[in-house]
Amino acid sequence: MSLPAPAGSAVTERKAVPRRLLMCRPEHFTVAYRINPWMNPEDPTDTSVALGQWQTLYDTYVALGHDVELIDPIAGLPDMVYAANGGFTLDGVAYTARFTHPERQPEGPAYGDWFAANGFRVHEAQRINEGEGDFLLVGDVILAGTGFRTSVESHAELAQVTGREVVTLRLVDPRFYHLDTALAVLDPTGADANIAYLPLAFDEASRAELGRRYPDAVEVGIEDARWLGLNSISDGRNVVIASRATGFEASLRERGYTPIGLDLAELLLGGGGVKCCTLELRGDR
Ligand code: ARG
Numbered sequence: 001m002s003l004p005a006p007a008g009s010a011v012t013e014r015k016a017v018p019r020r021l022l023m024c025r026p027e028h029f030t031v032a033y034r035i036n037p038w039m040n041p042e043d044p045t046d047t048s049v050a051l052g053q054w055q056t057l058y059d060t061y062v063a064l065g066h067d068v069e070l071i072d073p074i075a076g077l078p079d080m081v082y083a084a085n086g087g088f089t090l091d092g093v094a095y096t097a098r099f100t101h102p103e104r105q106p107e108g109p110a111y112g113d114w115f116a117a118n119g120f121r122v123h124e125a126q127r128i129n130e131g132e133g134d135f136l137l138v139g140d141v142i143l144a145g146t147g148f149r150t151s152v153e154s155h156a157e158l159a160q161v162t163g164r165e166v167v168t169l170r171l172v173d174p175r176f177y178h179l180d181t182a183l184a185v186l187d188p189t190g191a192d193a194n195i196a197y198l199p200l201a202f203d204e205a206s207r208a209e210l211g212r213r214y215p216d217a218v219e220v221g222i223e224d225a226r227w228l229g230l231n232s233i234s235d236g237r238n239v240v241i242a243s244r245a246t247g248f249e250a251s252l253r254e255r256g257y258t259p260i261g262l263d264l265a266e267l268l269l270g271g272g273g274v275k276c277c278t279l280e281l282r283g284d285r
Contacts, residue, residue, distance in 0.1 A: 012256045014237035017189070018065040020281040021233075022114070023058060026050040026081035027073045031269050035101045036177050038271030050266040054081065057240070057262055057277060064238050069281065071114045079104050081267065082276040084132040084180055086111030088142075090162050092284035094120035097131040100149045119283070123161045127154035132279055133178035136185050139193035140164060145179025147171035147203075167213075169206040176201040176225065180275045183210075184230045186218070186239065186257065194218075196248065198225040218255070224248040231273030240274050 029050040031039045061068050073080050086107065088095045094115035097108045111131075116122045129135070134150035135158060136143045142162065144155045147170050159166040169179060176182040182201035186194045196218035199207050210217065220230055229245025239252050243261030252259040264273055 014187075014256050014258075016064070016235045016237035018067065019233075019235060020067045020069070020283065021061060022069050022071060022083050022086070022279040022281050023054075023061075023277060024071045024073050024080050024083045024086075026054050026267065028075050028078050029081050029267070029270070030078045032078055033101075033103050035103060036271040037174050038268065040269075043269065045269050046266060050081070053262070053264045053266050054277060057264065057274060060240055060260060060262060061233075061278075064235060064240075066235070069118070071111065074106070074110055077104070077107055077110070079270060079272075080107055080110070082133070082270070082272045083111075083279040084276050085130045085178075086279050087115060087131045088129075088135045088158065089115070089120060089280065089282045090137065090142075090164070091282065092119070092121055093161060094122050095129075095131075095158055095161050096122060096125045098125045098128050098154075099130060100128055118281075125154060125157060127151050127157045129154035129158070130178060133180050133276065135166075136179055136183065137164075137188055137280075137282075138185050138195060139189065142166045143169055143179065143183065143195075145169050145171050145182075148174065148177035150179075167209065169209065170203040171201055172203050173201045177271075178276075181228055181231050181271075181273075182225065184220075184232045184234065184239075184275070186234045186252075187236050188234075189236070192236075196220050196230060196251070198222065198230060201225070218248070218251050220245075220248050220251070228268060228271075228273035228276075231275040233275055233278050242268075242273055 128151040134145035183197040224245040227244040232241040249259040
């Protein structure tokens with residue numbers, strides 16, 4: 001039974017669209033080096049806890065009807081669990097990742113091989129970029145982060161490869177070093193395309209650009225973003241988020257979304273959350 005909306009409320013009925021996703025089991029997860037402010041190699045990590053939390057995320061996607069594919073983890077690449085960084089796919093084309101830090105560089109070809117073996121036309125990137133960590137598709141445009149990892153030169157390269165408009169956004173707070181730590185795509189398609197973001201993570205020009213493009217965006221505060229609450233996956237209706245991001249959860253409910261809170265605290269030790277563990281696979285149209 002579905003309850004009638006309270007009088008006077010204009011909550012939109014949200015529609016879920018199942019996705020095809022790629023994940024990587026954190027069999028080799030640990031924090032062995034420090035390439036972002038969340039990582040403290042001197043603090044202990046527990047791979048079995050990471051595996052359990054990751055499994056809950058995987059099971060949640062399957063229960064929501066998403067088609068989840070897996071790439072084999074590689075020993076010695078502890079950050080490979082953050083599949084979002086593995087590349088960017090659109091219309092059956094995979095634009096490969098080219099990592100900033102030497103510790104993660106072997107992940108680029110590993111994900112590239114997976115794309116090739118799974119029917120994608122692989123376009124090997126010439127410019128430094130960290131895939132969907134910094135590239136987010138919203139409607140017809142690709143929002144692209146820069147400042148810490150992904151280079152602006154790759155934004156131009158991606159525009160050429162995809163034929164889409166690529167909007168450069170500059171990140172200024174080292175805690176929010178990838179675009180997907182500071183901005184969430186709530187509705188990726190059509191006229192309803194909308195986002196949520198943490199304004200303080202962006203420079204002034206980027207904040208103005210986001211304000212112009214998304215007047216209905218959900219503005220999220222630091223008390224939610226500090227748990228990587230924005231690092232989330234929406235299917236247009238269900239939004240998988242960090243359970244500690246309770247303010248964001250309330251804003252989502254007010255707007256007619258169904259937030260699903262998960263605890264990925266162990267993976268947060270590497271500086272990643274829900275979205276970081278998830279790459280969207282967009283095949284031929
Ligand atoms: N330790 C990883 C790094 O610093 C975390 C990556 C998180 N991924 C993401 N899409 N934000 O590269």
